[in-house]
Amino acid sequence: MTEYSVISDAEEFRAACAVLANGTGPVAVDVERASGFRYSQRAYLVQVFRRDAGVFLFDPPAIGDLTPLNAAIGDVEWVFHAASQDLPSLRELDLDPHTIFDTELASRLLGHERVGLAAVVEHTLGITLKKEHSAADWSTRPLPDSWLEYAALDVLHLIDVRDALALELEEQEKTAFAAEEFAATLSRAPKPPREDPWRRLSGLHQVRGARNLAVARSLWQAREAYAQAQDVSPGRLIPDRSLVAAVMANPQSKQALAGIKEFQGRASRTQLDRWWQAIVDGRATEELPRERVPSDALPPPRAWADRNPEADARLKAARPVVEAIAEELHMPTENLLTPEYLRRVAWAPAGDTPEAIGGALTALGARTWQVEQTAQKIAAAFVEAAQQPDEAPATAS
Known part of the structure; x- marks a missing residue:
């Protein structure tokens, strides 16, 4: 049986904070939400473990202010x-770390085949x-x-996992990458709301x-407003397929x-x-939506030729070339360089020099280490592609 303390009132909370402040080393943090059940992504449990302090399970709705x-x-x-x-839910509670260590991300950089928490704990410990x-x-x-026990175990071993992965990163010379x-991850801005x-x-x-699109929009908006008011996941009220079915059936009455x-x-x-009124x-x-929405998405690569x-x-x-670099570094290609970034610079390159490619990748969001590992070889591949002879022209009749 795992030892943990469930904290659900202000007095207990202040005492727990004092114990954690006197602990040693990093803190393991996890968040449990009610995704698929509630409308919001708020935290319903925050788990914290620190050596020489123990495991604490905080109940945010009961405690209220977690800033201490x-x-x-x-x-x-x-x-x-x-x-x-977890960071978005924590930031809603005004909990915002200065530095982090991400055991899933570290596992990806190390080339571990399975990166779920259970798999990583088993692999390292x-x-x-x-x-x-x-x-x-x-x-x-x-x-x-049984749920509380599960939640406590999510953080109990995380510091030991962190230490094992940090050693692996050092052995593979990937500490700076990580x-x-x-x-x-810590500085990434939230995605802007979709138009x-x-x-x-x-x-x-x-x-x-x-x-018909206007009807679909109206039904979606009605469901969204009701879901938010009830704090229920929209799909639990009426699934998407049912809204679309209502639009396609084109009913002429509430019955x-x-x-x-x-x-x-x-x-x-x-x-x-409510749903009939939305229809x-x-x-x-009179505000009809556009049937086709302009997009800056690139065409699928199969259409590029x-x-x-x-x-x-x-x-x-x-x-x-990028796949070969990733294999040499023993990590997934998508962690070496986001595939969309490579497609973007290939579709409309700012130039074929390492500096131009590196600048374009950086503007897209690539990190310095990714640019250092890939830009020069991508540039060389672009130059080589440009030097390849065109397909032989058709024989004149």
Whole structure:
């Protein structure tokens, strides 16, 4: 049985912060949310472990203000597994580390085949973790003891894992690589809101015509507003496929909407007036959405030979070069260089010198170590592609 303390009131919280402040070394941090159950991505449990302090499981909804925790441990390294998933929820609580170590990211840089927490703990420490509660509804109160045990184990071994991975990074001469990746994760700005988030409706590609798209948008907006008000994941009220089915069926009355077999979900009938009004509003609006949205997305590489043959030659020359560097460094190609970055510089290069390629990669978001490892060889591949003779012209008749 793992030893841990569940903290759910202000007095206990202040005492726990004092204990953690007097601990030694880095702190392991994890967050449990209720993704798929609740509308928000708020933290419903924050787990913290520090040597000479122990494991503490903090209940943010019960405690309220968690900023004293930042004062207690904010100046030491925070150890995460997949930090990018947890940082947004922590920042909502005004918990913001100065430095981090990400055991998942470190494992990727080291070329480990399996990078889930259980696999990494087993690989580094030989300890087997059960992952049976990872998709649970962590907004549940009270939390079952088995869930709390699981949550405690998520951080209990993380410092030992961090130390083992740090040694591996040093042996592979990747400590500096990892430091840049951790800093980039910590400083990465949140993605800006999508201009038309309703267009992410699964199955929307089946809907044709601006008016039908307006109805789909109206239904999505109605579901979103109700989900936010109820703090319930939208898909648990009515799944995407049901909204699309309602649009495609084109019901002419509220009763006809209720009769659509594919229009399912726990709120499909209890909120029938809401959904019918959304359909009416979508049919009446004068603000019709565009059927096609301009995009700066590149065409799929399979189409490059016809649309931009020079870019196709550059990509075909550079891609195996980058893959070879990644293999030599014993890491996945996507961790050496984001594939989209390579496609971008191949499609419209700023030049074919290492400096030009490096500048373009940096502007896209590549880290210094990635540019140092790849820019020169990408530039050489581009030059080689340009020197390849064109296909022989067709014989004149």
